Amino acid sequence: MTQHLAAPSTGTSTDAPGHRTGWWQDAVIYQVYPRSFADGNGDGMGDLAGVTARLPYLRDLGVDAVWLSPFYASPQADAGYDVADYRTIDPMFGSLPDADALLREAHALGLRVIVDLVPNHSSDRHEWFKRALAEGPGSALRDRYHFRPGKGTDGELPPNDWESIFGGPAWTRTTDPDGTPGDWYLHLFAPEQPDFNWEHPAVADEFRSILRFWLDMGVDGFRVDVAHGLVKADGLPDLGSHDQLKLLGNDVMPFFDQDGVHEVYRSWRTILDEYPAGPSSDGGRILVAEAWTPTVERTANYVRPDEMHQAFNFQYLSTAWDAAELRKVIDSSLAAMRPVGAPTTWVLSNHDVTRHATRFANPPGLGTQIRTPGDRDKGLRRARAATLLMLALPGSAYVYQGEELGLPDVTDLPDEARQDPSFFRAEGQDGFRDGCRVPIPWTREGSSYGFGDGGSWLPQPAGWGDLSVEAQTGVEGSTLELYRAAIAARRAHPGLGAGSDVEWESAPEGVLVLRRPGFVCTVNTTGAPVELAVPGTLLLASAPVAVEGGTVELPADTTVWWTV
Ligand code: NOJ
Numbered sequence: 001m002t003q004h005l006a007a008p009s010t011g012t013s014t015d016a017p018g019h020r021t022g023w024w025q026d027a028v029i030y031q032v033y034p035r036s037f038a039d040g041n042g043d044g045m046g047d048l049a050g051v052t053a054r055l056p057y058l059r060d061l062g063v064d065a066v067w068l069s070p071f072y073a074s075p076q077a078d079a080g081y082d083v084a085d086y087r088t089i090d091p092m093f094g095s096l097p098d099a100d101a102l103l104r105e106a107h108a109l110g111l112r113v114i115v116d117l118v119p120n121h122s123s124d125r126h127e128w129f130k131r132a133l134a135e136g137p138g139s140a141l142r143d144r145y146h147f148r149p150g151k152g153t154d155g156e157l158p159p160n161d162w163e164s165i166f167g168g169p170a171w172t173r174t175t176d177p178d179g180t181p182g183d184w185y186l187h188l189f190a191p192e193q194p195d196f197n198w199e200h201p202a203v204a205d206e207f208r209s210i211l212r213f214w215l216d217m218g219v220d221g222f223r224v225d226v227a228h229g230l231v232k233a234d235g236l237p238d239l240g241s242h243d244q245l246k247l248l249g250n251d252v253m254p255f256f257d258q259d260g261v262h263e264v265y266r267s268w269r270t271i272l273d274e275y276p277a278g279p280s281s282d283g284g285r286i287l288v289a290e291a292w293t294p295t296v297e298r299t300a301n302y303v304r305p306d307e308m309h310q311a312f313n314f315q316y317l318s319t320a321w322d323a324a325e326l327r328k329v330i331d332s333s334l335a336a337m338r339p340v341g342a343p344t345t346w347v348l349s350n351h352d353v354t355r356h357a358t359r360f361a362n363p364p365g366l367g368t369q370i371r372t373p374g375d376r377d378k379g380l381r382r383a384r385a386a387t388l389l390m391l392a393l394p395g396s397a398y399v400y401q402g403e404e405l406g407l408p409d410v411t412d413l414p415d416e417a418r419q420d421p422s423f424f425r426a427e428g429q430d431g432f433r434d435g436c437r438v439p440i441p442w443t444r445e446g447s448s449y450g451f452g453d454g455g456s457w458l459p460q461p462a463g464w465g466d467l468s469v470e471a472q473t474g475v476e477g478s479t480l481e482l483y484r485a486a487i488a489a490r491r492a493h494p495g496l497g498a499g500s501d502v503e504w505e506s507a508p509e510g511v512l513v514l515r516r517p518g519f520v521c522t523v524n525t526t527g528a529p530v531e532l533a534v535p536g537t538l539l540l541a542s543a544p545v546a547v548e549g550g551t552v553e554l555p556a557d558t559t560v561w562w563t564v
Contacts, residue, residue, distance in 0.1 A: 024221070024286045024309055024396060025343045026497030027064035028487055029114065031400045033351045034071050034093055035079060036439040039452025046439065048094035050452065052102045054442075055109055057469065061404060062487035065112035067223050067288070069351060071099070072118075075125050077192035078421050079351075079437070081116075081225060082123035086210045096217075103218045112220035114288065119207050119264075120226035121193040129194050136177045144203055145194045146186035146236070147174075159184055161238045162255060166190055167426035170255075186236070188229055188255055190421045198230045198264065211268060215275050221286035221309070224265075227302060228291040231260035257293045265289075265307040286310065288345075296329075296336035303342035310396055313345045317353065320364035321382045321557070323510045323525040330393060330502065337395075338500055344395035348386055349403050355436045357383035358409035369432045373411045380406050381557040384482055384542040385523060388559035391486045392514065392521040394499045399483070402440040405467050406479035409435035410458075417459050434458055441468035477544070485540055489561065493539075495519050507532075511554070520562040524554040536564035 032051055040049030048071060058066060070080035071093040080090065089095050106113045122129055132141035148159035150173060158171035165188055172191040176182035186195045196203045211222070233254035252258070265287065272285045289302040289311035302311045319329045337344045348356040353368035361379025362370050383406060390397050413434055418424075422431030438458045442450030444465040451460070465471065472478035490496045495517035505513040510526035513535070520535040534552050538545070539561040546553050554560060 022284065022286075022309070023064060023112065026394070026490075027112075027396045028062070028391070028490065029065045029067055029396060029398050030058055030061070030063040031067045031069065031350060031398060033069045033401055033437060035069075035457060036437050036451075037401055038442070039439070039448070039454060039456075040094075042453035043092075044448070044452065044455040044457050045092055046451070047092065048089065048098040048102050052098070052105050055102075055105050055111060059109040059111060061484055062491065063111070063399065065114055065220065066106060067114040067398070068116060070116045070118060070225075075123055075192065077123065077190050079419070081118055082121070082125075082190070082193045083118050084123040084125040085127075086118075086206075087213050100217065107218070113218075114221040114223055114286065115214055115219050116225060117207075117210070117214075117222040118225040119196065119198075120229040121187065121189060121195045124192045124194055133174060134177065137182060142183075144197055144200045146197050146232070147183045148186070148236070150184050155181070155183070159186075160236050161240070162186070162188070162236075164189060164191075164425065166422035167430065186232075188226070190425065192421075195232075196230070198260075204264065204267070207264075208267065208271060211271050215272070215285060219285070221272075221288065223288045223290060224308070225290050227265070227289035227308070227311075228257045228261065228293055229255060230264055231258040233258055252294060252298075257291070257298055262301060262304075262307060265302065269306055269308070288312070296333050300336045300340050300342065303337065304340045310343060310345050312347055312350075312398070314347075316390075317347050317349075318368060321360045321386065321525055322364065323507075323512050323523065326389070326523075326525070327504065327512060334394070334500055334502065344393070344500070345398060346390045346393050346395060347398040347400075348383075348390060349400040349436065350398070351400065351437055352433055353436065354432065355383075355400075355403060355407060355409045356386060357403070357406055358411065358435075360386065361408070369430055370409065371411050371432050371435075373408060376408055378557065379408060380479070381543060382525075384479060385525075385557050385559040387483065388486055388540065388542045388561060389512070389514075389521065389523050391490055392496060392516065392519070392559075392561060394497060394502065394516070396497075400436070404480055404483040405440065405469065405472060407440065407467055410438045410461050411435055412461070413438075413458065419458070438464075441465055443468050443470045482540075482542065486561075489540055493519060493563065515564075518563060520564050521559060522552075522554060522562070523559045524556060527556045529556060530554045534562075536562035539563050 035046045037046045038050030038054045040047050071089055072083045073085035073088045073090045074080045074082050128141050128144055132139050149155050151157040158169045162170040164170045170188055171184040173184045174182040187193050237254050275285050287308035289308045291302050291311050293299045296315050299311045302308050313333050316329050319325050333344045354370040357379045360382035361374030418434050420431045420433045439451040439456040441464040448456040449465045449468055472480035503515040507513040511530050512523040514521045524530045532552050534550050541560040543555050543558040
């Protein structure tokens with residue numbers, strides 16, 4: 001299939017000389033988590049047919065592109081991030097013709113489609129790994145993963161001290177075909193997710209071929225899972241006393257952010273550049289890094305001109321609702337990306353972290369896995385204000401399904417309903433990612449609030465229908481209408497999203513006044529109203545504001561957009 005995009009979904013950014021241009025520079029990209037978006041066949045699990053049927057909703061929301069989390073053949077040990085076959089669709093999600101139909105329909109609606117690529121590890125049910133185990137210690141296929149003898153007198157200890165991100169050791173011991181304990185294999189995540197050995201040429205060749213398979217299908221890009229993890233330090237050295245599980249603000253780890261990963265992305269970039277951009281001819285197919293690195297400067301390495309196009313800005317996602325902190329991270333993010341000419345990205349929520357309406361409802365400093373609902377009204381007020389700030393910034397913004405409905409995390413899921421492997425590996429102390437994965441409500445009523453006819457794989461809470469698309473559509477002041485208006489305004493005002501600079505004006509403590517071409521954004525992060533001089537004509541506000549004469553009273557936790 002070739003690309004057939006109906007209309008360019010956004011204007012190409014005009015930008016400082018030397019900067020690259022393309023649809024993705026200032027795109028609003030919507031993350032669909034296929035399990036939880038829409039269930040087309042009534043089995044309680046979202047699927048590709050469900051996504052296709054709801055694409056007009058995304059067109060009307062105004063986003064430029066959709067990123068789909070994995071839908072490949074998988075035993076689902078980590079909700080599809082354990083891939084058994086990279087070229088087929090899991091029957092739970094549909095079939096290759098369903099994927100083709102989704103791509104065609106999205107392109108006909110002017111939406112681009114980015115798929116998830118999982119190159120750091122496969123499933124333990126991947127053909128290579130199954131054979132590597134079955135063939136025993138001499139199998140050449142073992143070289144495509146990290147198999148090592150254990151330490152200790154009988155090899156009973158793991159080969160090094162690395163821990164899995166999901167808790168417990170990063171190594172699992174195998175049993176040889178004759179039933180005796182054998183070598184160990186590395187898995188930075190669950191034991192069902194063995195890490196590939198990227199030093200092996202067959203691994204690199206296979207992924208170049210997988211890229212081409214999906215590019216030939218017509219996808220517009222790839223979100224690259226654990227992009228920072230592919231290459232491990234020579235000799236797999238012990239980590240020593242470091243805090244292993246902290247993903248940001250650490251020294252470079254022997255298993256993360258090794259300089260060798262960049263060679264992989266340079267090779268992928270040449271492949272993407274071979275593919276035509278499609279009839280809209282305003283930029284090509286893209287690579288987006290999920291790279292947790294110690295600093296924004298190291299994140300910028302992933303988006304050098306001959307590597308990827310975008311990288312998620314997790315430093316921004318991890319920032320508290322605090323004016324000074326926000327300003328600092330905005331400035332450092334823009335400064336880090338400027339030298340490499342890549343757009344900064346902004347993201348507040350995804351399928352791995354507590355939804356921002358709940359993060360901001362709780363005191364700062366609790367991290368991104370929170371189990372308490374906090375003050376829900378305050379959380380929603382701040383979430384709406386945070387979204388308007390995000391959408392005012394230059395670069396590309398990511399929206400996670402359901403945040404446009406102001407959904408909170410579901411913090412009271414019963415343990416027996418939970419499916420996140422990290423919850424079990426960390427013995428219930430961590431891994432609360434199911435709370436942001438609860439299927440989203442489309443209608444006020446119905447067994448799963450319009451998600452599908454067959455219930456929902458995670459229980460939806462009472463009252464979910466009041467937050468549904470149906471309940472919010474056309475309702476003035478609803479969160480859904482706020483998102484629609486904000487995204488429409490971003491299109492109508494080319495100054496928003498474009499470029500790579502913001503100008504700060506002086507403001508009272510806890511307040512931000514940010515100027516962009518033809519536009520001012522005022523943000524009050526404090527818990528009390530603040531009076532400001534009116535900077536222009538009111539365009540959009542995250543909460544009702546009173547403008548009187550030359551003064552505006554900015555309510556607590558509110559963002560207002562002004563044209564000037
Ligand atoms: C990052 C993904 O976003 C997450 O959901 C997954 O568990 C890990 N990578 C492992 O693939």
